[in-house]
Amino acid sequence: MVPFAGFEMPVQYEGVIPEHRAVRRDSGVFDVSHMGELHVDGPTAQAFLQNMLSNDLDRVADGEAQYTLLTNEQGGIVDDLIVYRLAHGQFVVVVNASNREAVFGWLKDREPRGTEVRDASDEYGLLAVQGPQSLERLGLGDAPAFTHAMGELDGVEVMICRTGYTGEKGVELCCSAEDAPLLWDAVVARGAVPCGLGARDTLRLEVCYPLHGNDIGPDTDAISAGLGWACALATEFTGVNELRRIREDGPARKLVPFVMDERAVPRQGMPIEGGGEVTSGTHSPMLDVGIGMGYVPTTAAAPDNQLVIDVRGKPKRARVVKKPIYRKES
């Protein structure tokens, strides 16, 4: 167990590698109740969020969700988050645990008349059930990704969201905090393998989902981070002019995924020769090689470009690859 954002979090149950494989092959369950949930409600909430967040919220209908960024004046990323539209003027924003207070403070400070921002994180439990068999295990029919609906699972009232952070099909189940242990037991009884923070990190890195605090942050802009697809540059939001300029000029550096060509495990903070740094690194349980992401000069960012990573003083060869690093054979 490790302390994380005020929660005691398990790094692993049975082990990172078996948990990782369970999610890729069948299903696993992660307790992500540490994540923050903010309610943003009111007649002006839609316009307010559209103005605060990088993606085009006007494209999101009731029952839909969207990956988006809260950006600062420099186009840096205060947080990456998912916004759920419950109804007209009724939104839930799910934020990273470490940024809960920063996001709440940011939005609260700018809250216009007709919008109320409320931190409801302590009221909810959140379980991510992920893997090719996850929906079947839960007895749920398929639904398009980034949709959500209210439902019931083994007697627990849940908001079922077709979202996740593993690259697999799956859902995130939001329930009242007091029901969370009951929901956990029900999901485990249905055969989902308990998974910890360790597997959550290896799974997301294999599919190149950035982790805020590692790969992205207030000092990294969305374009260099490869998140231009989540920025509707035709809309107006904080930092959009800076992002338009970076898009126009081309970023000086880019966040790229890479795979080691020698046996070695890259780790966050390791220098990349020629300028650059590893922002996330691990050993891929599916590919059985070292993998990672890092910022490199744009001239070195093309797929197949060779990199040399300084692994505790030893140069180790790696190569830039296309996203995702791991792709399921179909």
Add this chain to the structure above:
Amino acid sequence: MPAAESYPDELKYHPEHDWARIEGDEATLGVTWFAQDALGELVHYEAPRVGSTVTKDESYGEVESVKGVSDIVAPLSGEVLEVNQKAVDEPESINDDPYGEGWLIRIRMSDPGEIESLMGADAYRAHVAEQ
């Protein structure tokens, strides 16, 4: 399958959870069951070069799991005669068989007198019980 906990009587032990099997003026070195269990499933063994020297109480290589990296401390000093390529190619063999197929290096001891400072199996078991 991960090995069951054991600390063979015929080995000598270093408090940093390394073992040595003495054979004349040579010794085979590895990490103990306790060490591999604490690290979890190993994914990388960064081995020293054959011909290099290792120094008692100092790091001669690294073993790494998904969770993190750990130095391997030499229980004895000497010249590296052989590196276990199987442990390099399949680091999980260190988990599966830490005293057998998962050995790490074989050395020619430069100071066999150092053996005196190592623990026997009973003393090491007591040391592990305190961890």
